[in-house]
Amino acid sequence: MNSTIVSRLDVTQIFCEVDDFYQTFERHWQQQMLLTASCGERLCRSRLSLSEVMTIVIAFHGSGYRTFKEFYTLQVLPGWRQAFPHLVSYTRFVELMPWSLMLLCCFVQTRKGEVTGISFIDSTPIEVCHPKRSRSHRVFEGMVGWSKNSVGWHYGFKLHLIINDRGELLAFKLTPGNVDDRKPVPDLTQDLIGKLFGDRGYISQELFEQLYQQGLELITRRKKKMKQQLVKLIDKILLRKRALIETVYDQLKNISQIEHSRHRSIWNFLVNLLAGLTAYTYLPRKPSLDLEPKGLPALPPAVF
The missing domain is CATH 3.30.420 (Nucleotidyltransferase; domain 5)
Incomplete structure (x- = not known):
């Protein structure tokens, strides 16, 4: 059941777009010396990139699992190792989630819809x-x-x-x-x-x-x-x-x-909220009023 629900979201598309955004964001950030500490070291050091963290967090919200722990331990670790070869333990991943907060906040702004009036x-x-x-x-x-x-x-x-x-x-x-x-x-x-x-x-x-x-x-x-x-x-x-x-x-x-009522920190609560909003934008079918103009029906051939 869960694998069927996961297929509602194209994880490959999400990762490609998130990674492109992350590369651009990191390049501009490094130019302004905001990603380095006073000693010159990066603020967040992990073998798992922030774009991968963002992708996994977003994918959870279309997975059908009720808790992120179940999703990560039962779906990601055993089944996504080939796509994400540098996966970390669940405890370490939870520690990395707050680092993706600002990137998620910026990325969801790029997922806004069109102003139709x-x-x-x-x-x-x-x-x-x-x-x-x-x-x-x-x-x-x-x-x-x-x-x-x-x-x-x-x-x-x-x-x-x-x-x-x-x-x-x-x-x-x-x-x-x-x-x-x-x-x-x-x-x-x-x-x-x-x-x-x-x-x-x-x-x-x-x-x-x-x-x-x-x-x-x-x-x-x-x-x-x-x-x-x-x-x-x-x-x-x-x-x-x-x-x-x-x-x-x-x-x-x-x-x-x-x-849900299982949050233990404000940062992971915000990550969960922003990732959920982002996941919604990737749903292939959204509720709509179907106000797009439709063409006139074809007329039957005339008989002379």
Whole structure:
């Protein structure tokens, strides 16, 4: 089962693109003397390159394994030795993962989708532990907060995401769970134009005017007590399709597994999140609205 799920991601393609990015990044970094310590030694020394670390971490999020330890010990070590001849032990690999954080953060920016003029925004909680264990939680102490949605209360972070009508990632941001959904919107929408569809949590006249000045129209459902306004039919239809972004969140959590409560460090939590987002961009089929224009059907031959 697991080998079938792994085939959803082309690991060869991922490694080639990651390695090309890593080579370019390292070349520019070394030119500015940022990869060397005061004694002239490299900051990260390992027989396993960072591009290989990134590839393995990204591949995990399409593997179907529930834990990274199972994936590495049962899939990578016995089966990928030929592709990665310098594999290290699981413990050593976990130590190397934080070194790939900055590279993953930069690489995922290159995987953003195309701005099509139709965008959807929403947020989802990223729990770091069960709410009942929040008092004893220490790993993310001072970094997380409480949030509430239709499901209930959550303790952890909040992931803010913008996608286009093709299901491609356009922007994302991680905040504590108690941050208002509207606060990160200006930063997330700096490069967007067209129409942005969101739920009632994004209703704000000030935010609407701010986005409108940069060529982006914010469209949301009206609250029951608010005065109703005329809405274009196409906007009303697209507003009903806002569930597309919820489908993306479902894939990120249940396929890419960006959320679990087993993190022991903030750095590996961020690596897991960024690798999961990157893995999603490599899925061959993403949720989409299929708005591409289609050709007219061929006419039958005329009979004279």
